[in-house]
Amino acid sequence: MAATEPRHPAQPTPVADETYDVVVLGGGPTGENVADRVHAAGLSAVLVESELVGGECSYWACMPSKALLRPVTARADARQVPGLRDAVAGPLDTPAVLAHRDAFASHWNDDGQARWLDGAGIDLVRGHGRLAGPRRVAVDDGRVLTARHAVAVCTGSRPVLPDIPGLAAAKPWTSRDATSAKEVPGRLVVVGGGVVGVEMATAWRALGASVTLLVRGDGLLPRMEPFAGHLVAESLAEAGAFLRTGVEVREVRREAPGGPVTVVLAAGDEIVADELLIATGRAPRTDDLGLETVGLTPGAWLDVDDSLRVPGVTGGWLYGVGDVNHRALLTHQGKYQARIAGAAIAARARRVPILESDRWGAHTATADTAAVPQVVFSDPEAASVGLTAAQAERAGYRTRVVDQDLGAVAGASLYADGYRGRARMVVDLDREVLLGATFVGPGVGELLHSATIAVAGEIPVERLWHAVPAYPTISEVWLRLLEAYRD
Template identity: 85%
Template sequence: MAATEATQAADEAYDVIVLGAGPTGENVADRAHAAGLSAVVVESELVGGECSYWACMPSKALLRPVAARAEARRVPGLKEAADVPLDVPAVLAHRDEFVSYWKDDGQVRWLDSLGIDLVRGHGRLAGPRRVVVDGGRVLTARHAVAVCTGSRAVLPPVPGLAEARPWTSREATSAKTVPGRLVVVGGGVVGVEMATAWRALGSSVTLLVRGDGLLPRMEPFAGHLVAESLAEAGVFLRTGVEVREVRREAPGGPVTVLLDSGDEIVADELLIATGRTPRTEDIGLDTVGLAPGSWLDVDDSLRVTGVTGGWLYGVGDVNRRALLTHQGKYQARIAGAAISARARGVPILESDRWGAHAATADRLAVPQVVFTDPEAASVGLTAAAAEQAGYRTRVIDQDLSAVAGASLYADGYRGRARMVVDLDREVLLGATFVGSGIAELLHSATVAVAGEVPLERLWHAVPSYPTISEVWLRLLEAYRG
């Protein structure tokens, strides 16, 4: 049977049933199928999921021209030519192309090429190893059901907010026109990236943050440098404020945001980027003894705890371990290996923390890039998190502008690098970089953290000259003294 939508009414049995055809679900099915198991994917929206159509791909398509122009403005011989407004229709058309015009034909063809079945509709658990899809189709799993339904933006309980129909990340990445005035609530990744993009596309942007800084999950200096750049770009940033009420008198009309300070801000659109909730509220969790709408607690093999028989897996955003597409795909590889091993009766070595069946990187080596100007990237533990975890640490900071490669990259380069060292083992616990062009620098740090590479061995990993990567040499020199 191909990945086209089948319509049989009879119950069907598969080795693995996957709920959700985002990157996580696709990869669970792919890994299970590669191990010789039959797999079916159930999806009620577009195959490819949030990342392909409303998150990673469209947001980065919007941000790439912004970064390219900003970098060109800092390069002699280009700065004058680059000092022009962005071609908004071209940027939005580029975004539309990267999301395949919100059509999933290509993703369906990929599933079809693998021999993985696709069932369109909303799937719900109906007891152990059983899934019922809208229309009455019933699927049973011989070995595993993997819940890969992801997460969605959640609106805080602010009076008038829901009625005002604000943007969430979906609307912010798919909007067809540029709002004249945009208020963004939230200082996390979505908030700062969308403030960056829409300001560059012509919006007057106000960014409201409840805390005292941006990017709270990263080292504090990351948020400080991004905040400086946003202010220079013309974003009006207010920290330490909360939204008390929202009013919108007519659909499509202006929206008024009332703050706890008593101030009022009037805008054309309001983006709420303050958190996410699992898409588990209507998938039949109650039929297997779990609370509807809850995050799924899982072990390191991604198997849901508290479910008799060990057949249910929660992979990707639904387990709240690391709400990132690349971590969901990583978890999918681990879950696929664990499902196939258990199906063959192969023991799972849970004590092997870096083995094929343990998603250890979720706890110790999560990489993330924020595509603002400057970019911010981190992996592993921050200095504060490492201290809280009980490690004996040393923190090494380096001004990236002092590196020859950074000076060549752009005039007036601003950036900073930090590594957090476990003094007892002399390995990296974490690293953070902020600056232009540092996104591709992160994987070397990820290898060092996940591989627990001794610093004495890193000393022999010679960075090419003149590149921004030479910051590694400067960090190690500072550590050695």
């Protein structure tokens, strides 16, 4: 089943002025925010988009996936609350869940986003844009846009299919298909144990699919603390999903379009399913952007400095913002980078000096390496920011790791009977500040921003003692962590 196709509104009237201060390639959240920031600073901007304004996040990633997952986690939480268990004992209402998903994906229509651009004073050009030399973008409708100050490449990333015999011909699901499918597959095989694999296994298993999750490594969520993947794997198994680790897919076969798909493992055994989701990685959407016209390599991730400017391009007019630079492939980080890039473009246009040594300044994207927050909306949720214990050790920090049982906190026991979860903070002993924090358990996504503030603000541990958590909330785990650190 193919991903839901975008539906474009009528083509807007061509713009008269083909020269702008800033040309933005890509109309996802990152591109929209770059255009908005430079426009707010008094610069003219045009946004070029070949699909839907709002991009991957709005139609095939963040919004539809979380709309699928919210009923799943709400039901799981309710089943652990006395007085509600019997009321939510039945199956999910699948048509209602899918309709909820469709509404949050705006039914794959971007009229609202296009109206927002118009109201913000940002021009929209629909079509595929390619660099055509310095400060020039050629659109496939024949027009050429020229930028006075900057071109920002915000074209994002796409799923990658590994080189497995028969895979491409079998037409597997990618993340787009998994979030926009109109029917629940009877049997679903998911290859990949990262965020997409875990979230989609959680959603479709709860909606009734028989799910088998195949992971090449030894666990789920490999970029988080190991206990995160362990707790999520336990929950998936309890929900009836099958998890196999340390496996490799050798071949894929689908004899007829829409028919069953056979996944052949390196060990020789075979798994037959109705759909196969490949969630093993992403690549930059830079292969057909004309990068070669300015001396760059097509199809490569864009190397950028901390103001998101691409070095080595004469005149310093090219920026790579969001997924295309591979710094942090998350929507909120792309929007963060857009704010930094927009401020830097505007400052340079006004010839305002940029203090590149100011690590947390308005023109420096430091959080991409020091304080990246992420929530996996599985059951239970997994949330982290900053460095894991292993990453901190590899980076040469002298650390202390503090763990706490989240279920022992009063607020957690009120949240759900038998609450299972864990919290960890990683402290830099030389500076007495947090390098990272991880929480796993129901509802922990809402704990994350406090940790992000602590990490990004480099708040001393002693000062955190004065940030008193309300009682009885799950946030009281902060007090337990600090007590354990002092003891």
